[in-house]
Amino acid sequence: MELSEYLDRVRKLNPLVHHITNYVTVNDCANACLAVGASPVMADAIDEAGDMASISSALVLNIGTLNVSKVESMIEAGRSANAGGIPVIFDPVGQGATDFRNRMAAEIMSHVSMSVVRGNMSEILSLGGEHIHTKGVDTGAAVEIREAEAIASRLAEKWKAVVVISGASDIVTDGKHHVLIHNGCPQMSLITGSGCMCSTLIGAFCGAHPEDPFGSATAAMAVMGLAGERAWDKWGREGLGHFHMGILDELGRMTGESLAKGARYEEN
DSSP states (O other): OHHHHHHHHHHHHEEEEEEEEEEETTTHHHHHHHTTOOEEEEEOOOOHHHHHTTTEEEEEEEOOSSOOOHHHHHHHHHHHHHHHHEEEEEEEEETTHHHHHHHHHHHHHHHHOOSSSEEEEHHHHHHHTTTOOOOBBOOOOOHHHHHHHHHHHHHHHHTTTTTEEESSSSEEHHHHHSEEEEOOOOOGGGSTTTTHHHHHHHHHHHHTTTTOOOHHHHHHHHHHHHHHHHHHHHHHHGGGHHHHHHHHHHHHHOOOHHHHHHEEEOOO
């Protein structure tokens, strides 16, 4: 399937994407979800987390603002999604920063089977057991792209999931297939929410294509990167606030045709 068809199908099917996510970027994620044609729902109470997951097309778990009760809801929702064959996307925000965060991420991973795990280099390497230094939610690991691809591939096989590493070039792998996505711009790291929105878009695309998490993750990352670079070209001179909102504008106006023309990626 061409990347354009992935986006077109999201807009056609309007999948419901359940988020248990962090309160810093929840509005960004909801708006990004709507902009590409999906429907967001944010329900983190344990009393309804499992039920909400069971009626959704995809589940996004994001540990950015973490507490024990939220983790319990994530596990409840994740188990419900797994039971129904619903894709689960995990975003281990800040993984590696504290022992508590590391333990909670490991607890979630031990109880829930993920379709896609997406994070920056530091987060993914730490989640996979690599000994690296991380700075909160910022990328702190200096790893060559080919080495990172090899690590991501091993982790994809270990977790039986698609692994996405966001960076100057985004890595997407299921352990057998590999894609490097070259869309995006460095300024995306200067606004909060760009990574979380990536995970939301992956959830939207997986919700419309549950049988193909690899293709869904590839298309979603290309969409986000292309929206970011176009927004910076148009609004960068006005400042980061305009740039931030410009990303939503570009997500909303993107079509399958414009994605096909603008996506820059290589398959390995």
